[in-house]
Amino acid sequence: MRIDILTIFPEMCTGPLGLSIIGRAQETGLVTIAVHDLRQWSSDRHRRVDDEPYGGGQGMVMRCEPIFAAVEAMRTENSRVVLMTPQGRRMDQTLVQFFTGITHLIILCGHYEGIDHRVVEGLVTDEVSIGDYVLTNGAIAANIFTDAVVRLLPGVLGDERSAAEESFCEGLIEAPCYTRPPDFRGMKVPAVLVSGHHEKIAAWKQAESLRRTAANRPDLLPEQ
Numbered sequence: 001m002r003i004d005i006l007t008i009f010p011e012m013c014t015g016p017l018g019l020s021i022i023g024r025a026q027e028t029g030l031v032t033i034a035v036h037d038l039r040q041w042s043s044d045r046h047r048r049v050d051d052e053p054y055g056g057g058q059g060m061v062m063r064c065e066p067i068f069a070a071v072e073a074m075r076t077e078n079s080r081v082v083l084m085t086p087q088g089r090r091m092d093q094t095l096v097q098f099f100t101g102i103t104h105l106i107i108l109c110g111h112y113e114g115i116d117h118r119v120v121e122g123l124v125t126d127e128v129s130i131g132d133y134v135l136t137n138g139a140i141a142a143n144i145f146t147d148a149v150v151r152l153l154p155g156v157l158g159d160e161r162s163a164a165e166e167s168f169c170e171g172l173i174e175a176p177c178y179t180r181p182p183d184f185r186g187m188k189v190p191a192v193l194v195s196g197h198h199e200k201i202a203a204w205k206q207a208e209s210l211r212r213t214a215a216n217r218p219d220l221l222p223e224q
């Protein structure tokens with residue numbers, strides 16, 4: 001998979017995506033991530049990428065020209081052009097899985113009050129929001145989207161089971177986990193986990209998973 005990220009704050013993406021599991025996935029060639037400064041495609045004397053909104057109103061709007069120039073320079077027949085925007089479809093694991101099947105993602109990071117709507121109509125294939133709250137900058141959302149997609153690519157997680165067994169895969173929250181020591185300040189690891197009894201451990205995990213889902217995410221429980 002190749003991912004091109006277009007932003008006016010490239011360092012907001014290169015830092016976070018260059019480390020840990022996503023950083024290693026890039027080093028081993030499982031994914032290529034290129035972060036581009038949108039100002040490169042501004043023909044404006046001052047490299048401006050924003051302007052005042054028609055019809056008045058608060059803030060500035062991102063201009064069409066640099067975004068069309070950039071996307072037209074990099075897209076192919078296999079590209080999807082994803083706009084990170086709080087007005088997009090709310091991301092969940094099902095949407096993330098859909099994007100793992102795409103060979104080329106171009107991610108546009110919004111900023112300011114918004115983006116000229118001709119970009120949405122003329123270039124964008126998918127509008128994605130990472131949740132119902134507002135960020136200052138789409139680059140932060142692009143990191144989250146990229147991380148969620150790339151970690152599902154074959155070979156990125158060392159243990160192939162990790163992605164399949166984790167939270168949300170079966171629609172429930174995972175059971176809690178523990179490591180040494182068995183007693184920390186009087187807080188003990190549940191006895192069943194150190195019992196070595198695999199069936200009892202599996203039953204305990206199932207019950208804890210249900211209990212924690214009911215407490216934290218009742219919306220995930222199947223209808224009665």
Ligand code: 6GU
Pocket residue numbers: 083084085086110128129130131132133134135136137138141142
């Ligand atoms: Cl994708 N961008 C911004 N600026 N805020 C958001 C978002 C995206 N998703 C949720 N809030």
